[in-house]
Amino acid sequence: MGGKVKYPRILLAGILFALFCLAGSHLPFLALGAEGDVALENFLQKVEESSAAIDSFSCDFTQVKHLAIFAQPVEFSGHLSLRRPDKLRWEFVAPLPSAIVLNGKRGMKCSDRGPVRKFSLDSDPVMKLVATQLWAWTSGSYRELRDDFEFSLLPGPALVFSPRHADMAAFIGEIKVLFDPDYLQPLEVEISEPGGDRTLLYFTNYRRNLDLKDVLFSECRLP
């Protein structure tokens, strides 16, 4: 016999080889990931800088809901008004007028069907989720949302947000925001829900650094 074959040693060598190959095969991804992180950071930085130059803005939007429980996609349209750092008015004009006003941690909502209802984001989990979404789509301060979402950057430029926590993941699959390449403000937002439902938002007609009236954020009156 030319000597005993030492199976354990062969096995060990095999495992080491496999680990080496595996590690090697992942190296490009790791490198890509690092590059992606840098690109993402750069992009978020640019968005923030761009947003910082815009104290306030308003725009029109169109929302299209593709829900399984709707007989057909439903289109709503309205206006968005925002004044940094914490005031936002989301107002549907057609077909059913209603509005949501956020002012710091407080807010109110109203429609043509009933009285104004005030809320606190600390005590109303639904409106807290609403506020999180609205700021996520519009604020430009995306880095503040990193506790709640993971980000990835896509060409367009577009950002994809994925919820980090199960409670939010129960409602939101992912949010994709497509930006205006010049002003880095959202042009389209697509919200995908875990069951396949989708909401699309199209923002147009941006007007920047306006003198928005206080009453927009202190009252919920509909025109």
Place this chain on the structure above:
Amino acid sequence: MLSRSLIIKIILLVVTLAGIYFSLRIELGEDALDMLPGTSLQGDFELLQQLGMVNRVFISLELPAEADPDPDPDSNSDPDPALLASARALGEDLAASPLFDEVFYQLPEGYQFQLAAELRKYLPVLADGSDLRRFETLIKPEALREKLGEAFQTLNSPAGLAMRRQIQGDPLGFTTVILEKMSTLRGSLRLNIHDGFFVSNDGRHCLLWAESAIPLTASGNAARVNQRLEEALGRTLQYRVKARIIGPLPHTLANAGTIRSDLTRLLPFAVVVLVAFLLLFLRDWRALFLIAIPFLAAPPAVALLAGVYGRVSAMALGFGIVLLGIGVDFAVHIYIGTGSDPGAGKIPKDLRSSLLMALLTTVGVFAVLLLSRVPAHRQMALLGIIGLSWAFVLAWQLVPSLAARGRVFNLKELPFTKATRWLGEGSQRRPVKLSIWLLLLAAGLSVWPSLRYNGDLRTLDVSDPVVKEDERAFKGIWGGEEEQAFVVAVATAQDRMLNINDRVYQILARQGRTSGVQSLAVLLPGPERQAANLARWREFQEAALTGFERELQQAAIDSGFTADAFQPFLDWLESEPERLAAADFLDGPLRPFIYSLFRAFSAKNGTGNGEVSETFLAATIVPDIPANQALLDRLNREIEGVTVLSNSRWRQKVEKDLKSDIVKLSTFAALLVIMICFFFFRRLRPVAGVLAPVASALAAMALFAAFTGGELNIMHALMGIMVIGLSVDYGIFIVRSCQTAFDHRTFLAVSICAVSTLSGFGVLGFAEHPALHALGVTVLVGIGAAWPTALFITPALLATSGNREEIP
């Protein structure tokens, strides 16, 4: 061979040492139950303990506004992050401590969704007749279409994302109808929930509550818990955030602190006065040994008390040992009486009979106290009987030999001899003395009917300004200005207890008295009401929901939905309803509210076979206002298994029970003392002479009480019994002295006893603690009147001037 005297002394030493040894190992109980009369009141207090009310600590955090020092408590504003961060850190810190069983500071994240899901699951057994009527309105075609229209709008708003499942499962808002009723869990508490924290309307205060794992009625435990709290507050509160602690804890600490401060301040003074007095009058350092007699008598008495009762009440021990101070009187009489006959070193025969009589009357008074319905009084009585008897034995055996070695009293050297001779001569100015005395008795008698017995034990609670201010501020912020009554349902089966609790709430609801009421009944109906609700639900299903499926589908289509958009709602309507048990909600998001009103206990049932019996309790909190009194009485009377606990009812009950106890005991004590006096003296005059100091003491105490508010409390009554015991002794010694040989040494001995009592106990009249103060002033006033009466009135009543009256 050992002499008889040496053997006796060795026995005394061994007993005393054994007493010290065993008394250091006794189990001390600081249970407030020991101070309550009768089993029903004790049962009431036990219920409060079992509900966790006694061990609950409320912590109100406050972040004062810098700009607005006087904020409007009803202005709605957001809480400062520093306040909430402090509340979270403090809550987590306390929850990690083994000294706290439960700490509530924040509801769990997503509690609203969890609660809505739970309520929907159990809705058929939670919805009562009025709820079903609202459901019937909601399923009418017009309302249905309006609700679906709202749902369509909501789903198209940004809120739709979070609301879709809820709307699909409950498009008509049935759950909301039930949710609205949950406000009864909050009762009269004014709190909002911000991010799960309990926050005041003005947003500047945050509430936490915790339950101590160890009883807070014991001062040692209270100190430990307080120290842990203080450490946690120091570690966790952010800049400018302050805390107020409310509950029994600050009261226990304030009382313990005040008593400690009083005793530290006053006891050295009392000891100095007593020592100075003994040295001044007896002029012999050996006389100081007399003070040691009660101290030597206490350990065997405490050890024996522990042998009889097992656990010794701290209250009984504290006051009992104070009462043992009377034991010094025997030693003083023997020291002075024997000192006059140094050659013999024996107690004179006349003095012996006086001493035995004094012991008999004092022990008799304490024996009567053994009949008290208050456990602490019974322990105190037994301690007094054993301790005073042992002090008597010690004084009898040890003091004569001490006196024999001491100085011989020369009558002429004695201070105040002339004065006592003049005043003590019964015939001297007899009409004047008797007139003054009768005037005192008449005045005492005239005010007696106006005196009121106040059984409220809170009158003995120290009035700490910080505690008072914290409580005032707490009520201003969180509500609860009105006193509260606890209607407690108790049963050995949870189902039965919940049924009883339901009946309570239903009666309150029928009478329109649910305002400010905190009850579990809405969330946890008993099986009977669940069955009734379920039966109604089935009727609703059959009657109202027939054809509803088609109606809903059509309305859905008309409102822009698919026909099967609300299939989850229809599936739920047809599903088999589930029954509800306390455990289903106890671990849910409402635990802080439920746990404060519901408890379950397991304990071995005492049959010895290891079986465990369970007890279930639920409390309904009702404002204890005059308008609710009749209803509370009715609940207590009519529903079996219900006990109403309220301060007003409790006060009345304690007052009634203690008053009857004290009247009964005082009568027995008076009869016993009179009987003993008649047994020994057999003639009216000497008996009147013996009782004269007692009558003076009672009259003076009545007058003092009348001039200081007209109220008597438990301390006045207890110390009154002691004053009677002492006063009788003064009378006995003086009468015997007058009958046998008019001896001024007896006057001196009585005076020394009186001054020692006044300095030892009377100094407590300067205490800040109401209980110690009451104790002190009772002794000051009572002995202050009995002493001169014994010296001047008793001889006058006997109308003697040194002439002897032989005992038959």
